[in-house]
Amino acid sequence: MAEKLSTEPYKGVRDFYPEDMAVQSHIFDTWRRTAESFGFERYDASVLEPSELYKSKGAENEEMVNEQTYTFLDRGDREVTLRPEMTPSVARLIAGRHKELAFPVRWYSIPNLFRYERTQRGRVREHWQLNCDIFGSDDIAADVEIIALAYQTLINFGARPEMFTIKVNDRREMKDFYHSLGVIDEDSITKVTRLNDRFHKIDRSEYVEELRQIVPGAAEAILAFLEESKQTDNAVTRALAEIGITNVEIDRSLARGFDYYTGTIFEIFDNDPKNNRSMLGGGRYDDLTSLFGDERIGGVGFGMGDVTMRDFLETHELLPQKKAGALVVVIPTEEALNLEGEKAATRLRAAGVSVTVDISTKKLGKKLAAADHAGSGYVLVVGEDEVARGEYVLKNLADGTEVSGALTKIADAISS
């Protein structure tokens, strides 16, 4: 036999042992519960997509596909990519049924996404993301609702509003402002937008210098606009305030990287100084689907990643301490009684509760300690006497109370 195999996962991806998976399930369950409470319907697609889906928007995308994705030729010489983001896939699905769908539609998904990049803290090569979109409505109510959904997701994790800030901007308002300064060519506006994306990451002087190179006559006015923006509001922030969401500010420097946004854009920042970064972002786009046909379908949406979500929950101590143990542990006193234990467990499960049987070779005392350590609620010992009499004792590990009798009686006691 060859040398021993490594137990490490592939570089840049994560294993989820049960204690990690419990956190992951908590995150996915909260995402799902919140999205569905807003009437969003779940969709999915395969992680494998034809590579042309990502290349279609021109040379820049082709470079991204070639350098930052997992792309390979399959055995039929088709070029295939592990999806790096969900938007192209959902655009494909929406375009594929745009005639049958009753717009507006609210869709969400929790896909895994792959990016080939240098691994560093918080930068893994595979991560999961909650993607929520409202397609086919250009009403401001959709913008407000999508931000309210992002907000409510954090609240449903137990976050308080003072733990995070929703920053809002609007591409149309920015465009109107640039036009008012005489900056009207698209190229300059795109350059300023991309520079603004770095506003909080570079020195003020560096920002000003680069800005002057792009728009010599308008730099001071733009800088003033960005620096005074927190005192202002717009229709979206006022509507959010009306539904009780007030940890919101206009940030005119907010740019978002993607060129396809056309209206409202927003990001949510963790307020904790240890973790002060963007946790999620999204915005409104006019055209999701024209690559697939003649019709343009717009919408508004956001994406929220599992790694940043977990960092936020850990930073603010919002992860539940609940252990994963079954509610009832059935404990046979010796190996010869394991099958009797399975029989008892089957009866108790009929009450709709989770039941495990300790079929380890441990002694009774160690089994009782293990049940307590696992956070289980009850134990039921199965010994020779119990089997002979057909009467058992269910012990509550929290308060020590007991219920005795036939298994049907005990099942009733658990389920009531």
Next chain:
Amino acid sequence: MAEKLSTEPYKGVRDFYPEDMAVQSHIFDTWRRTAESFGFERYDASVLEPSELYKSKGAENEEMVNEQTYTFLDRGDREVTLRPEMTPSVARLIAGRHKELAFPVRWYSIPNLFRYERTQRGRVREHWQLNCDIFGSDDIAADVEIIALAYQTLINFGARPEMFTIKVNDRREMKDFYHSLGVIDEDSITKVTRLNDRFHKIDRSEYVEELRQIVPGAAEAILAFLEESKQTDNAVTRALAEIGITNVEIDRSLARGFDYYTGTIFEIFDNDPKNNRSMLGGGRYDDLTSLFGDERIGGVGFGMGDVTMRDFLETHELLPQKKAGALVVVIPTEEALNLEGEKAATRLRAAGVSVTVDISTKKLGKKLAAADHAGSGYVLVVGEDEVARGEYVLKNLADGTEVSGALTKIADAISS
């Protein structure tokens, strides 16, 4: 711009539009609920694994990796494979923490798996699978429990026992029988086992002919053993009967393809003549982990696929007819009231129910019809009068009853 992009998914994989995803979620939720009711803990790993994980068992596996998997070189020249099965991944995880884990452990996962093969009915290139294993116990109670879990999964989907048959065999019992006939070399036993795997797929005469070529002196005895097996039982089938599972038969022809099984093996067959095939299979293995180190850890487990599961549920009409609509649809009477609609929805969600707002441009009557069509339970109309008075009417779509008043009163009425 280039020609229009196709809206088709990559060859051999599936898109899940909301109505398909609802079925998928129903299957995954039922799998999860059942596994957790038996105290199984969920784990996961990435779909990307180092290719050597699958090649390590020798030339046959290397051929499988080269011909039937998605395998490619990453940008760092590492050979990587999209997992074709979960067992090597879970073996890797178990081996990686075998010193810390308190055996026996009960683990489950719902991974997607990729196989590169010709696409045909029921044969997709990506499918999902429920994988359940009990590791680190050689007690028969584990064999019985894992079969009971597979059984209970189908029952929890609404299946009745007469809809399916659990076929059981035992590799040790088969070996003892071959030995009793003087067939003792491992090579002959392996050949007979593989031939038995085709017992129900080929003619009796073809089977006998091939069997005679392998074991000339023992063919008749083996054939008789296979054909009479349904009248027999063993310790596993007797224990299953004791916990109320009686749609079970011994089938001495049951072989299971995998060489790593060493004891109990089982499959569950759909009894419907239209769909008469194996839905899931599993068994006991002695050694999962020695490829990773010196210690052997055995167990018993099974895998159950989403495609065969869905076929079974459709054949027996066990898919729920429930529609995915939100419980309450808030209906603004005109676009200018959409934000008022969002406000009302926010209040009602505080009652813990799902609420959507119809921000389409449809007329009121069409909106009411759409809410009914979506299977929603209630509608709440938001018109100018309602907003001015702060009083709304919640209408129950099932029985036509109404509750009127402030939103707090209505929220109370919904949640009670």
